Amino acid sequence: MTNEQTPQIGGTAGGQDLARTEGTVPARFEDPGLPEHRLRQSDVDPAAAKRAERQVVAMFAISILGTIGFLLAYFLVRPGETVASMRISNIALGISLFLAMFGIGAAAVHWAKTLMSDHERQEARHPQRSDAATREAALDVLRQGAEDSGIGRRGVLKGAVVSAVALAPLTVAVPLIGEVGGDWNVSKFRHTLWERGKRLARDPSGEPIRAADVTIGSVFHVIPENLREEGGSHWIEEKAKAVVLMVRMDPRDLKETPERAGWSYDGIVAYSKICTHVGCPVALYEQQTHHLLCPCHQSTFDMSDGAKVVFGPAARPLPQLPITVDDDGYLIAQDDFDEPIGPSYWERLR
Amino acid sequence: MKAIAARRHHRFAPVVLLALALVLTGGLYAALAPSAEGAAAPTTDDVEAGRALFVANCATCHGVNAEGRDNNPTLIGVGAAAVDFQVSTGRMPMQLEGPQAAAKPPQFNREQINQLAAYVASLGPGPAVPSAEQVDPALGDPANGMAIFRTNCAMCHGAIGAGGALSEGKYAPSLAQSRPTDIYTAMLTGPQSMPVFNDANITPEEKRDVIAFLEEQRNGSPGGTTLGSIGPVGEGVWIWVVGMGLLIASAVWIGAKSS
Numbered sequence: 001m002t003n004e005q006t007p008q009i010g011g012t013a014g015g016q017d018l019a020r021t022e023g024t025v026p027a028r029f030e031d032p033g034l035p036e037h038r039l040r041q042s043d044v045d046p047a048a049a050k051r052a053e054r055q056v057v058a059m060f061a062i063s064i065l066g067t068i069g070f071l072l073a074y075f076l077v078r079p080g081e082t083v084a085s086m087r088i089s090n091i092a093l094g095i096s097l098f099l100a101m102f103g104i105g106a107a108a109v110h111w112a113k114t115l116m117s118d119h120e121r122q123e124a125r126h127p128q129r130s131d132a133a134t135r136e137a138a139l140d141v142l143r144q145g146a147e148d149s150g151i152g153r154r155g156v157l158k159g160a161v162v163s164a165v166a167l168a169p170l171t172v173a174v175p176l177i178g179e180v181g182g183d184w185n186v187s188k189f190r191h192t193l194w195e196r197g198k199r200l201a202r203d204p205s206g207e208p209i210r211a212a213d214v215t216i217g218s219v220f221h222v223i224p225e226n227l228r229e230e231g232g233s234h235w236i237e238e239k240a241k242a243v244v245l246m247v248r249m250d251p252r253d254l255k256e257t258p259e260r261a262g263w264s265y266d267g268i269v270a271y272s273k274i275c276t277h278v279g280c281p282v283a284l285y286e287q288q289t290h291h292l293l294c295p296c297h298q299s300t301f302d303m304s305d306g307a308k309v310v311f312g313p314a315a316r317p318l319p320q321l322p323i324t325v326d327d328d329g330y331l332i333a334q335d336d337f338d339e340p341i342g343p344s345y346w347e348r349l350r
Numbered sequence: 351m352k353a354i355a356a357r358r359h360h361r362f363a364p365v366v367l368l369a370l371a372l373v374l375t376g377g378l379y380a381a382l383a384p385s386a387e388g389a390a391a392p393t394t395d396d397v398e399a400g401r402a403l404f405v406a407n408c409a410t411c412h413g414v415n416a417e418g419r420d421n422n423p424t425l426i427g428v429g430a431a432a433v434d435f436q437v438s439t440g441r442m443p444m445q446l447e448g449p450q451a452a453a454k455p456p457q458f459n460r461e462q463i464n465q466l467a468a469y470v471a472s473l474g475p476g477p478a479v480p481s482a483e484q485v486d487p488a489l490g491d492p493a494n495g496m497a498i499f500r501t502n503c504a505m506c507h508g509a510i511g512a513g514g515a516l517s518e519g520k521y522a523p524s525l526a527q528s529r530p531t532d533i534y535t536a537m538l539t540g541p542q543s544m545p546v547f548n549d550a551n552i553t554p555e556e557k558r559d560v561i562a563f564l565e566e567q568r569n570g571s572p573g574g575t576t577l578g579s580i581g582p583v584g585e586g587v588w589i590w591v592v593g594m595g596l597l598i599a600s601a602v603w604i605g606a607k608s609s
Binding site for chain 2: 090091210
């Protein structure tokens with residue numbers, strides 16, 4: 001990075017013409033030309049050239065040592081069975097591989113910069129246009145071909161070839177569009193596996209949860225009971241839609257709207273775990289503030305107040321799962337969520 | 351300042367700036383990274399001695415009879431496990447008001463902690479301190495522990511328990527140095543922002559599996575440096591500062607003319 005590299009404005013004769021007068025721009029900028037060629041130390045001083053050569057040789061030697069080191073590490077430093085031995089093996093292989101490769105690259109660059117010729121050259125571009133005789137001959141060939149095919153005279157033939165070529169892409173397009181459009185049923189996004197009477201179960205074990213086991217301050221990660229059986233081959237997608245976070249707090253801390261008064265059970269509330277912003281699993285629950293934090297964009301929901309958004313980019317509260325208990329004391333869902341879970345999509349009205 | 355300004359176009363200026371940025375990042379990390387301390391195993395109890403310790407050290411905030419006052423929680427019914435966790439990790443007695451009580455060297459010895467725990471446990475029924483067998487990582491199943499940890503803990507403590515930030519200055523501490531008993535009692539009692547994971551939610555065997563999983567993480571990473579294991583943010587900082595810095599330095603070197 002030296003100053004000589006940059007063309008010096010005003011330093012050359014051409015530069016003087018660029019001075020603007022009264023806001024006018026010159027019709028054509030002068031070619032400033034190449035900067036004056038400057039000899040390198042290795043060009044003028046044989047000792048410097050020798051030194052540069054030794055440096056290049058040293059870099060290649062580093063690469064050779066790296067390769068030898070890699071082979072030694074490969075045969076002598078085996079990954080073994082423990083984490084520590086794997087780490088040593090990986091580090092030895094990585095460092096020697098780096099030296100082997102970087103040594104060659106650095107040596108090549110240094111060689112080119114210090115010892116190879118650095119004289120600037122200009123090469124004029126060839127004209128691309130062919131001469132008039134060649135162009136005329138080419139047009140003749142095309143004309144002759146069109147006459148031979150008779151496409152101008154045989155109208156039916158012309159129609160046939162155009163039709164065939166136009167129709168052939170359908171063999172690709174129809175199956176492609178057909179597959180894409182195989183399932184336009186977006187209403188399934190509105191529903192999850194939750195339904196009236198479905199038991200709440202622990203994730204990942206799938207054991208149902210008794211209301212008495214949910215002590216104050218607890219947080220349970222909940223999936224529908226029998227998720228694997230009822231979800232079939234798509235159970236993991238069903239899980240992604242149906243996951244619920246359930247907490248219990250002192251009922252006095254809970255603020256409930258009249259229309260949702262029966263949706264909690266003795267301080268136990270259950271909300272969808274899918275963020276209404278872009279669908280991350282919201283699960284950072286702060287027990288003392290009852291705030292639920294989304295790790296992706298810091299949306300914060302107040303679990304004691306209808307999971308309303310208290311901070312962050314989420315636009316809507318988390319959908320609430322209405323719950324109650326069955327005769328055996330297990331927590332069950334009253335119904336599915338009353339609104340689609342997760343982020344907005346275009347069929348959603350709000 | 352003038353001397354620095356004059357040298358800002360020096361060929362080594364980017365290198366020096368990069369080095370300064372790295373030193374600053376490393377220094378900030380070392381200064382801000384949370385740490386934890388541990389202590390020894392439990393013995394017998396002495397409710398009266400615990401009461402004397404309590405009145406002298408805890409009653410100012412928690413009340414003379416541990417009934418709680420001025421937004422400070424009551425300790426009736428929190429059990430010996432909560433006292434053991436809070437006092438042996440140095441979180442209590444609290445040093446100063448803040449978003450979160452930080453771990454620090456414990457103020458009491460093991461005998462005093464047991465006495466305090468015995469006193470608080472005598473006030474009302476609550477979770478007890480687990481036995482040595484209940485927290486023995488050798489008896490747990492790390493693979494099952496990983497599944498439990500991933501579902502219940504990883505969102506705050508990170509995939510391998512390196513810790514992470516919460517809202518408004520609160521944070522989930524690193525579990526790298528935590529004693530097995532502290533990991534167990536923390537799950538059982540839900541200290542501070544952490545929710546409770548009672549024995550119906552994560553069974554005692556599953557808690558031991560979690561401890562075994564965290565114990566496995568102390569062997570380190572097989573892939574060289576872990577970059578703090580704090581996830582994409584830490585890794586991104588490294589690749590943007592160090593990785594891109596090296597690429598830019600290489601490009602500048604390749605493009606510069608030899609002198």
